[in-house]
Structure formats: C-alpha cells, structure tokens
Amino acid sequence: MITAAENVARMFDRIADALEMRSMCSDKLKGEPGFRVNAYRRAARVLREQTDELARLDADGRLRELPGIGAALAAKVREYLATGRMKKYDEAVADLPDELFRLLDLPGLGPKTLKLFHERLGVSDLAGLKAALEDPAVADLPGMGPDRITNLKRSVRLREMAGERMLLNEARELVERAVGHLCPLVAPDAVTPAGSYRRGRETVGDIDILVASDDPEVNLAQAAWGAALQYFTGSEDHNVRLRGIARRLGLKVSEYGVFRGEERIAGRTEEEVYAAVGLPCFPPELRENTGEFEAAEAGSLPELVRLEDIKADLHIHTNRSDGSAPLEAMMKGCRARGYTHAAVADHSVSAHYAGGLDRDRLLRHCDAVDEWNAKKRRPWLLKASEVDITRSGALDFPDDVLARLDLVVASVHQGFRHNVTERICAALAHPLVHIIGHPSGRIIGKRDGYAVDLDRVIECAARHRRILEINAFYGRLDLSDTWARKAREAGVRIAVNTDAHAIEDLDWMRYGLLTARRAWLEKKDVINTLSRTALLKLLRSMRD
DNA sequence: GCCGTTTTCGGCCCGACTGTTTTCAGTCG
Numbered sequence: 321m322i323t324a325a326e327n328v329a330r331m332f333d334r335i336a337d338a339l340e341m342r343s344m345c346s347d348k349l350k351g352e353p354g355f356r357v358n359a360y361r362r363a364a365r366v367l368r369e370q371t372d373e374l375a376r377l378d379a380d381g382r383l384r385e386l387p388g389i390g391a392a393l394a395a396k397v398r399e400y401l402a403t404g405r406m407k408k409y410d411e412a413v414a415d416l417p418d419e420l421f422r423l424l425d426l427p428g429l430g431p432k433t434l435k436l437f438h439e440r441l442g443v444s445d446l447a448g449l450k451a452a453l454e455d456p457a458v459a460d461l462p463g464m465g466p467d468r469i470t471n472l473k474r475s476v477r478l479r480e481m482a483g484e485r486m487l488l489n490e491a492r493e494l495v496e497r498a499v500g501h502l503c504p505l506v507a508p509d510a511v512t513p514a515g516s517y518r519r520g521r522e523t524v525g526d527i528d529i530l531v532a533s534d535d536p537e538v539n540l541a542q543a544a545w546g547a548a549l550q551y552f553t554g555s556e557d558h559n560v561r562l563r564g565i566a567r568r569l570g571l572k573v574s575e576y577g578v579f580r581g582e583e584r585i586a587g588r589t590e591e592e593v594y595a596a597v598g599l600p601c602f603p604p605e606l607r608e609n610t611g612e613f614e615a616a617e618a619g620s621l622p623e624l625v626r627l628e629d630i631k632a633d634l635h636i637h638t639n640r641s642d643g644s645a646p647l648e649a650m651m652k653g654c655r656a657r658g659y660t661h662a663a664v665a666d667h668s669v670s671a672h673y674a675g676g677l678d679r680d681r682l683l684r685h686c687d688a689v690d691e692w693n694a695k696k697r698r699p700w701l702l703k704a705s706e707v708d709i710t711r712s713g714a715l716d717f718p719d720d721v722l723a724r725l726d727l728v729v730a731s732v733h734q735g736f737r738h739n740v741t742e743r744i745c746a747a748l749a750h751p752l753v754h755i756i757g758h759p760s761g762r763i764i765g766k767r768d769g770y771a772v773d774l775d776r777v778i779e780c781a782a783r784h785r786r787i788l789e790i791n792a793f794y795g796r797l798d799l800s801d802t803w804a805r806k807a808r809e810a811g812v813r814i815a816v817n818t819d820a821h822a823i824e825d826l827d828w829m830r831y832g833l834l835t836a837r838r839a840w841l842e843k844k845d846v847i848n849t850l851s852r853t854a855l856l857k858l859l860r861s862m863r864d
Numbered sequence: 865g866c867c868g869t870t871t872t873c874g875g876c877c878c879g880a881c882t883g884t885t886t887t888c889a890g891t892c893g
Contacts, residue, residue, distance in 0.1 A: 359865030
C-alpha cells in the first residue's frame with residue numbers, strides 16, 4: 321500500500337529531477353533554479369518521514385507546519401489530495417518517460433548527462449543506455465571522453481546486479497569484518513564506523529568507516545578526527561543545518577574542522593566541533609535534523625536509554641513453541657547478558673504453525689516458572705505468553721488463563737487485512753493485556769504492515785495505559801523509530817524485546833535499542849529498564 | 865522552492881574527484 325505522502329514525495333522528487341534536467345543553470349548551489357530543486361527534494365524527504373496521514377494534516381491545517389512545506393508546496397499537496405493529480409508534476413515530466421528517471425541512480429550519470437543522452441541519442445531506459453554506450457556516436461557528445469564511457473558502462477553492469485539497502489545485521493557483519501582487517505594496521509582507536517550505520521538507521525545503503533593514519537605526512541589526522549567523524553556520520557540534513565548555524569556565527573564547518581577565517585578553532589573531537597558552534601554533542605541517532613537543534617536550544621534534548629540500562633528481555637521463545645533452544649539454554653543466554661529477569665512468551669494455541677501452547681501446556685509452563693523461581697534460579701522469570709489476537713478480535717486464551725500470567729503480549733499473526741485497528745484496540749482495552757507485540761506487522765523490504773491505523777493504536781494505548789513493543793528483530797524493528805517517537809510523545813511506554821527464537825537472537829536487543837534511541841526514548845520510557853519489583857508493580861497496576 | 869535575532873528580499877553547506885571545455889562543469893557524499 322502506497323500512502324498519499326509517499327506518492328507526493330515521489331512526485332516532488334520527479335519534479336526536482338526534471339527541473340535539473342531542464343535547467344540551464346549548471347551549478348545547483350548557485351542560481352535560483354538549483355535552490356528550487358533542493359526545496360522539492362527536502363519536501364520529499366520530510367513527507368517520507370511523516371507518520372501522519374496527509375489528508376489528516378491538511379484537514380487540521382497543519383501542512384504548513386512541516387519544515388520545508390511553504391505556501392506553494394502545500395497548495396500542490398492539496399491539489400493532489402483533491403484531484404489525485406498535480407499540474408506542476410504533469411508539466412514537469414511531460415514527454416519524459418518514467419524509466420528515464422530511474423537512470424539517475426546510476427553512479428556518474430547526473431541530470432545533465434542524462435538529458436544529453438535522451439535528446440541526442442534517444443536514450444529512455446537502461447537497455448537504451450547500454451546500447452548507446454556501445455555506439456561510436458556517443459564519443460561525439462560534448463564532454464564524453466573514453467574514461468567517462470568506460471565508467472558509465474561499469475555503472476550499467478553494477479546496476480544489472482544491483483544490491484538493495486541492507487539490514488542492520490548484514491551491515492554489522494560487514495563493518496566487523498572491515499574493522500577486523502584494519503585494526504592490526506592502525507592504532508585501535510583509529511578505526512570507527514560512521515554514516516547511517518553509526519546513526520542506527522534500520523537499513524544501510526553503504527558502509528562508511530573512518531580510519532586515522534599515523535603517517536606524519538598526513539598530519540591533519542589528529543587535528544581533524546572529530547570533524548571528519550562528525551562529517552561522515554551525517555546525516556546530510558543535519559550537517560547542512562549545522563553548517564548554516566556556523567556560518568551565521570562567522571564560522572565555517574567542514575570535514576577538516578571548524579574555521580574562523582583561515583584559523584582552525586576546533587576539530588580534534590566531535591564534542592569540540594559542536595561546542596565551537598555552541599551546541600551539545602548530539603548522539604548519532606539524533607542527527608537527522610528532525611528537531612534536535614530546536615531541542616538543544618530549548619535545553620530539552622533527551623537523555624537517551626542505553627543498552628546498559630536494560631535489565632530484562634520480555635519476549636522470548638523456547639522450543640516449547642517455535643524456538644530452537646530449551647528454557648534453560650535461553651536463560652543462560654539472558655544471564656550472560658546481565659539480565660536480572662526475563663519473560664518467556666511462547667505462542668498461543670491458534671498459532672498452530674508455530675507449535676502454539678494450548679491451555680494445559682501453558683499452565684504447565686506456569687508451574688515450571690513457579691518452580692524455577694522457588695529454586696531462586698536466575699534470571700527471575702515472569703509467567704508470560706504471546707497471545708494471538710484472533711481474526712474475530714478475541715484473545716486466544718480465556719480470562720482465567722490470562723489472569724494466571726504476569727505478562728500478556730498480544731500480537732496479530734493472522735488476518736492482516738481484516739479490521740486490524742479494531743482488533744488491536746480491543747486488545748488494548750482488555751484489562752489483562754499489557755503489551756502489543758510488533759504493532760505494525762511490517763517486515764522491512766518484504767512486507768507492508770497490517771492494514772492498521774497506528775495513530776489510533778497509539779491513542780488507544782495512551783488512553784488505556786498500555787505498552788507498545790519495539791520488536792528488536794532487525795527485519796522488523798516494529799514499531800519503527802518514527803512511530804515509537806510518536807508513541808513516546810503521546811505518553812505511551814515502550815517495551816524493547818528481541819522476540820528471540822534462538823540464544824544468539826538475544827543479541828538483537830542492540831538493534832532495538834538503536835531504534836529506541838532514534839525514537840528519542842529515555843530510560844523512563846522503556847519498561848525493560850525497570851527492576852523486577854518495579855516492573856511487577858507496573859504490570860499489576862495495569863490490571864486494577 | 866523555503867525562510868527569517870542578516871526577515872518580505874536575498875540568502876540558501878562544503879569539498880573532492882573526474883574528465884576534459886585550456887579555466888571549469890558535472891557528479892558525488
């Protein structure tokens with residue numbers, strides 16, 4: 321399902337592409353058309369970050385509150401909402417085929433060159449470009465020497481076996497391998513990952529690793545390390561904002577340092593760089609220009625939750641349902657991670673495919689947990705279950721069974737397009753439910769979420785003082801950063817859980833924490849940071 | 865196109881690389 325916001329964002333991006341192709345102005349940082357292009361691109365990014373329905377924003381008169389949406393772009397959004405079309409878009413892309421724009425992703429092929437290929441050689445898609453590059457006539461194009469042709473041919477080949485953005489776990493494996501190779505060659509603190517990986521984004525397009533040299537010939541390494549790390553960490557929007565602030569202070573920020581005139585006044589550490597511009601050193605997860613500068617000015621930057629704050633994993637599976645390891649082994653894993661308590665929440669009876677527990681098996685599990693705790697084995701265990709929210713909207717166990725549990729995680733595993741909002745809201749209103757597991761149901765890059773109105777889910781969770789999960793599995797990260805941030809703003813508490821089905825899956829907590837931090841969550845927002853006593857008190861109070 | 869403690873006009877981040885146009889345009893991150 322493609323949202324209106326995504327549709328408008330694509331249209332704005334296309335308009336920007338088309339303007340660049342048609343623009344007579346060469347340098348997009350000079351001249352008015354270039355800034356217009358940037359304005360469309362920024363607006364497209366802002367719209368993609370939006371969790372609110374576009375129609376709702378418009379109805380509430382809040383379109384203009386979005387950064388980068390002024391009178392003209394707001395009017396275009398409204399035109400799209402009213403008619404499904406946008407005159408400016410139709411004009412911009414007229415006579416330019418859709419396939420043409422996709423060629424702009426090719427490294428080394430920008431709008432100017434593409435325009436040339438399109439107009440002079442009739443190129444309109446990848447196959448056409450490939451053929452054109454083999455045509456001797458291509459060398460007659462202005463600025464098209466043998467090296468550029470070779471490079472473009474390589475780009476086409478790479479595109480043909482193109483990789484998508486990777487998930488965090490794959491990125492982490494690559495980073496660790498690269499760092500492992502580099503470490504013997506340089507000082508241990510001279511290698512660090514940067515880029516979107518360091519910011520903890522849910523997908524990563526490429527890996528940036530910053531390496532310092534002890535070669536005295538490269539003597540900027542020490543003096544510029546912090547500036548380079550800051551620069552290569554990004555995000556681009558964050559850096560643009562930072563540099564604009566610096567400029568107004570008569571300073572210049574680049575990857576080489578902070579400069580007043582010719583003099584470098586900062587650059588050794590990131591703290592130094594930010595301090596020179598009068599700003600705190602933002603945690604990388606916050607560097608998206610989505611309010612961190614305003615919060616810094618207001619003194620309201622969050623004290624982000626840390627992995628060390630986590631005392632429990634509250635959504636773990638064992639081989640009683642579809643996990644691969646027995647209870648004892650999973651708990652050993654929890655001990656190794658320093659947890660004081662944990663909740664094994666195996667599937668419920670309707671989840672046949674996952675070997676869900678029926679009433680009797682669940683009650684036996686409860687007895688086993690009581691015995692475990694009576695023997696003072698660690699971590700201390702909560703009696704829990706991941707209870708299906710059935711197609712009808714009922715919970716998968718009767719109340720007398722649910723009442724026996726310390727913790728009920730209710731999740732949708734069936735009927736993804738069937739009244740999901742109503743079913744989740746009914747679960748949130750149920751007096752024996754504590755947490756909604758993976759509330760959107762998305763699988764990153766593979767499956768859109770359920771047909772669910774998360775705004776209503778958050779509102780409902782706030783009203784009933786219920787908890788929403790950040791499922792820490794790298795393929796889910798559900799709630800996402802933007803939705804979890806919205807939940808926090810609505811006063812909803814969050815559980816960060818791995819949903820581990822094997823011992824090593826318990827390590828996914830790190831991905832959940834990155835998402836939590838990107839959502840601006842503090843220790844107090846995350847129930848996994850509570851002591852066992854405080855957690856039980858909270859869970860019981862929810863049933864009063 | 866947007867935006868405002870340089871405010872309704874005139875700004876808008878910065879630097880590197882590449883190839884080729886003998887002084888710089890296009891592209892990228």
